[in-house]
Amino acid sequence: MSDAVSTERPIVVTAQILEPSPGALMRRRIFGHTGFMIGIVVLATIFFMAIFAPLISPGDPYDQVLSRKLIPPIWHDSAKATWEHPLGTDLLGRDYLTRLFYGARISLLIGFAAMLISGVIGTTLGVIAGYFGGRVDMVVNFIITTRLSMPVVLVALAVVSLVGSSLAMVIWVLGLLIWDRFAVVMRSATMQVRNLDFVTSAQAVGCSTPRILFAEIMPNIANSLIVIATIEMAHAILLEAALSFLGLGVQPPEPSWGLMIAEAKGMMFFDAWLIAIPGAALFALVLAINLLGDGIRDVTAPENRN
Amino acid sequence: MNFSKLMMTAAVGVMMAFGANDAMAGKADDTLNWSTTREIAVIDPYYNNTRELVVMGHMGWDGLVFRDIDTGEFKPLLASSWEWKGDTAIEVNLRNDVKFHDGSEFDADDVVYTLNHVSNKDNGVLTYRNVSWIKNAEKLGSHKVQINLKKPFPPAFAYLANAVFIMPSGHYDSAPTKADGKKDFAAVAPVGTGPYKVADSKAGEYVLMEKNDAYMSGSPKGAPQIGKMRFRTIAESNTQLAELLTGGLDWIWDVPKDQAERLAENPAVTIENAKTFRISYMAFDVDGDSGTDVFTKKKVRQAVAHAIDRKAIAVNLVGPASEVIHSACHPDQFGCTQDVTKYDHDPAKAKALLAEAGYPNGFEFDIYGYRQREFTEAVIGDLAKVGIKAKLNWLQYRALRDIVRKGETPINHMTWGSYSIPDVSAIVSHFFTHGPDDPAKDAETKGYLDIADSSIDEAVRKENYKKAFERIASEVYWLPMFTYAKYYAYSKDLDFKATPDEIPRFYTAKWK
């Protein structure tokens, strides 16, 4: 079952015939990789929106004017549409574009923080298991199996509902739940690396175990780590959206994209743009992260290509 | 429960999953399909205090009297006539031509049994306030009883009409025993005298009611028209809408304003906005139990009152039938008055008051809510404009009520439906006579209320309620917000009229 999660499909890139310098080769791989480039550009745009939200937003994300609610976006053929609110206003009359910018911050924060927490837990467990093997491996495997057998959404909902919902709580719960893929992949990656010459020679010259782990093992499994990190970041963002849909995600008035979708869901059948705008943003973000992950794998590990 | 039994249940479940025949298209098969988001596990108006059971209570059961919603007049229902014997006793003559759904005759024993059962606190009726005024009932004849009150209780008939349903004698005796040794009265199968009887149900899924063909003649409820009423739980409101639009449901309510307005454009659906007895209010942590002492300061409470644009919320978010209120009661209730200290929407004044109270830059606190998140969000938005940062804590009603009672909420934004009782005692006396929900435990307020609650002189009652309302308003223990208005959406085929008390009279509905 450990195969279950290491199934990411390598994107096939036609083999290079001429072998130029490694740097040029890398550049060519990067710029020649459409998916990677799309991912990078979209993600950079979203990061830009998040970081400069206070500067580029037309308004204040919390500023409600109930009398000007549900103004449609400018591309709508409606007398109410105005350039003052290019993407319209939400159910409480708050500027939608502004909330989208600020929402990028929260969605990225959730994805990144949850990924970091799960990454630390999962990588630690995986590397230890893969490097030491034997009993240690058995114990870690056992922990992973136990974790996998608990249904994520259900446990997350139950815990958040019993303990109370807040941004920090959502991040911690997700972070503590989704480390399994890190552990599984890091474990097998470490196993592959640990018997290679440079590791055995480091052991032979008497390097300390932490040194071997950090200086020899980690750099060589870093690319798989980054790939999993992107997948889990996307995973965390989607899970938060699902929690928000059920009313147990980030609490209003904070604008996470998941929450914006959840708040707009009542108008799904009437004003579809209200859900489509944050939905498209979320979709683009998750897609970009996934493309980036696939791209990094292809670019950094050409030997994995078929 | 052993495993072979479990497997049997599972096998039955498989068959049900494929075999159950979901009723569709209401008018064609004479079934009114209605839905709310709530699961119903207990079909008993005393042991399930949800709105759904208030509605079903009037369908499945009858009270002794009936309150005419238009005139406010009490009419005979199971009682044929009555007479006050002093301040604390009512003599009631009963109809002798009524049968329960199980075929048994209705007589004085049933009334005596029911009233004595529910008024006994040990029997754990959920909304004990509804029956706590009853001391006991005595049989005077085969169809004659006397109801004794603990003390003079002027709104007795409002409660008799709205919250006291008659069960057959011995009804709760068959209740199973729970693990803690107590009887589980909620588990008894429903039997009443009402225009509809429960034909089939599955806890948490549906309740199917059928027309009671033997319903008593000459009832002010009228003769039931539609053959079957099927309640289903649909938790997702979009799904409810979709079902209504495609004919899978005939009736829903609690449709948010924006959706209702757009839904009104659909020719297959009728939209109605009706008043309810529910009001929205904010209660302050007046005595500082919650860990923050800001709301112990009256000026801060006044500032909050001035900061919130209640009118804008009522108009833009609630609906045309909603109105802003200033006292802790619903305007349609007996004894309610709006002639109290009022706090207009005035952010500048709010800021000034905050500065006077020592918070020129505002402060942060936790606000708690459970119903219609957008209303509470609008409150948070208004508070932000005067510099007060409210952090939202969204909880389920039961969870919230528990912590409100522990005094842990700096502000709770909640609602109260008064169980549709048209008398202010159902709200202000619940909250301000030092009960568990009392935010202030103010002796002066309680003094006025105690006089008003036990007097049978209407003028005395009105005067003392007014004093209590003024005290609550001037001290700002509560900020009364607005009355709820409910959007109903139902099939064009359905001849239905919403009433201003949030109790849909399905027994009067018919097909067009």
Add this chain to the structure above:
Amino acid sequence: MLIYAVKRFGIAILVALTVSVLSFSMIYLSGDPAIALAGEGASQEDIENVRRVYGFDRPIIFQYVDWLLNALSGNLGHSNYLKSDVASVIFERLPTTMILGACALGFALILSIPLGVLAAIRPNSLIDRIALTIAVIGQAMPSFWFALTLILWFSITWRLLPITGTGSWLNFIMPSIALGYYVTPAVMRLTRAGMMEVLSSDYIRTARAKGLRPATVLFKHALRNAIIPVVSLAAVQFGFMLGGSIVIETIFAINGLGFLAWESIQRADLPMMQAIVLVLSVFYIVLTFLADMLNAFLDPRIRVS
């Protein structure tokens, strides 16, 4: 094989025990379980009574052992809200969710295995790109949005499918698609990767060299081997779907285990929550155990190692 099976079984039991400890400890997350269980308007006296009757005043380890022994004999407690035995409610609702899970898995396999195979035969072709697109979209779209869009198109606009209920097989189409779509990417990627690996292996080359028909090579030799990891993935995903059906069941008003879980969470029905987590986890453990066994049976290399 027997030794391998016994070892696997032992691990499965240990995992199940650990999960039971975790589910049990959930009741303490909310603070005092006696208050939570006493519920609606309980007096201090009632709470003390509950504490005594349920034994919350005893050491936790005794409470756990009692709970576990009860659970093993099929007694998962009593739901105060539904007025019913937790076990019977769960086993009544489980089949609906299982059917939904099976349909969703069926949909996912029917969509993803052929696509995966075709993509592997012709890497970088149009079909490979389409497969990739489906996979990527599947990973990036929130499930509730997808489900509501299905309702909007198939039920409201085109009036083709019923929205709620479980009365006929038509009711299961939209929920199965909505739930199964999220499993598609993983299965497709695995099928594709497995196929590519097998197709470049020596024995396939040999088979081709012998002049066997391409279809025979593909289906009889290649797919059979490439499908082995897919079997175990499918089992695992089935377990995931049972847990992930909460959102889908809520939207389509399907009275299965997922919806029950959500409602129980909302009303803090602790015995029910504990039991659902336990049942789903055990179900998953059983599935993975069976998948492991099946794998070992199909692939002798596993049981030797």
